[in-house]
Amino acid sequence: MQFTTRPTLSGTFGMVSSTHWLASQSAMAVLEDGGNAYDAAVAGAFVLHVVEPHLNGPAGEVPILLAPADGEVRVLCGQGVAPAGATVAHYKGLGLDLVPGTGPLAAAVPGAFDAWLLLLRDHGTKSLADVLKYAIGYAEHGHAPVERVGETVETVRELFETEWTSSAEIYLPDGHPPRPGELLRNPALAATWQRLLAETAGAGDREAEIDAAREVWRSGFIAEALVRQAGRPTLDTSGERHTGTLTAADLAGWSAHYEAPATYDWNGWTLCKAGPWSQGPVLLQQLALLPPELPAQGSADYVHLLVEGCKLAMADREAWYGDADGADRVPLDDLLSPEYNAQRRRLVGDKASFELRPGAPGGRTPRLSAHALVAAVEGEGLDALG
Incomplete structure (x- = not known):
């Protein structure tokens, strides 16, 4: 016989499960505000980018399976491809036999942001501002970090201090990593989403605004920042500094897409x-x-x-x-x-x-x-x- 201290949950309205309580309660708030499951999922995902930055982010990747009540199961591919310049010849030309596990040479075309917005556009009902406000709030005003955030930062402290200096302002405030009980803020991320909303406001209806935000990611100020960062020589696991291969054309030429599941x-x-x-x-x-x-x-x-x-x-x-x-x-x-x-x-x-x-x-x-x-x-x- 198996025993558990966790109760069996049931309800009549809706339910959310995620890896962090703030993401779950944000998604639940969306449901209670009249949003559907897709609205809630997107809101929760962007909160996870804030509260679990050591595990995921908008420039990462995401495979999504969706099962509409009145349709077939579909896969939404949020896994970006390798940049066009990430060839075997390029890495060998740098004297590398393996792709470094960290640094810009390891980066694929970011896929998560576009996938979440495509899901919101096609299946959600809320505006982008409605679903981003929870992530913006926690990034701007702070949240109590889980222990693993600080532990992860501590393991790569030297890289934060010497290579990722702008990120060190967020994750090594006053010289120490985030600690439970202290508020962790990410004002740069909050400002990024606020600027995104400001630039896409008035683009048209809900769907048009979401598509405008996708374009900003692919070719606007966010794309420019991603390419600029990829071009900055950064120390990686090879022990040397390298620039990445991600280009503006890579970002502009890729988008998330639907496909049949296996x-x-x-x-x-x-x-x-x-x-x-x-x-x-x-x-x-x-x-x-x-x-x-x-x-x-x-x-x-x-x-x-x-x-x-x-x-x-x-x-x-x-x-x-x-x-x-x-x-x-x-x-x-x-x-x-x-x-x-x-x-x-x-x-x-x-x-x-x-x-x-x-x-x-x-x-x-x-x-x-x-x-x-x-x-x-x-x-x-x-x-x-x-």
Whole structure:
């Protein structure tokens, strides 16, 4: 028997769940003000950019699954592509074998902002000002930061002090990172959203104002700031300072878009995930790898089966998944087929595997990056590669 101290929640009006209470209560306030679920989601997302800056932001990315009451499930892709100049030749020309994990060379075209605004335009009912006012309020007037904000800042204090000096004004006020119980403000972000609203006011109706804001992001003062920052030499994990590859043309040429979800039918349910430009289909393949009869839930055999299946699906992710433009070349139908997963299921033995074992869907030869190959050799996991 399983016990929990958390009650089962139920209601008759609406419900919001997020990773931070301020985002949840802001989204709930939108619902109580007559907004719909999409309005609430967008408002909550922009609050999360303020209260959980160590986890997400408007210049990040977001995969969104939406299920309208009167329509089909759709995916909204808020994952930006690599800049046009981010080529293998460019990185090799800099003497790099791997893309640095931090700094402007690691940046993709920002996708989150455009995706959230496209969701608001097409499915919401509120104005941009209505949904941004909560984020603006917490950024301008402050909020009590969660502990992990300060912990994260402390781990990269030197970079804030030497490289990210304008950000240090926000996240290292008086020389110390944000602490619980003290208000954390981000007046620069509040001013950015206020200027955005001022520049787009009067552009037309609700939808026209939202589209105008998307244009400001892609080609206005925000785009100019993003490109300017990308062009500033910044220390990254290579130990050297580099400029990025993001250009005005990259920002102007990309926008969020809708697409059909990747799906798998299991136990009478159809599960939906974003496509193989994300790692969403890994869960679908994990379900496809399960045998008809499962061990007792929570037993050692049950956990072993789930973990080993996860390893096999993740190995296929390393070999086969690709970005949005290459998604049609990802053999997703084969990766989720009963025949393929029955074959893969036979690799699950009595002991945990330490090998990286991608499969050969449709007889194709798996391809792994050099980085993954090194990991596979160290784990002696090349048996499946022949």
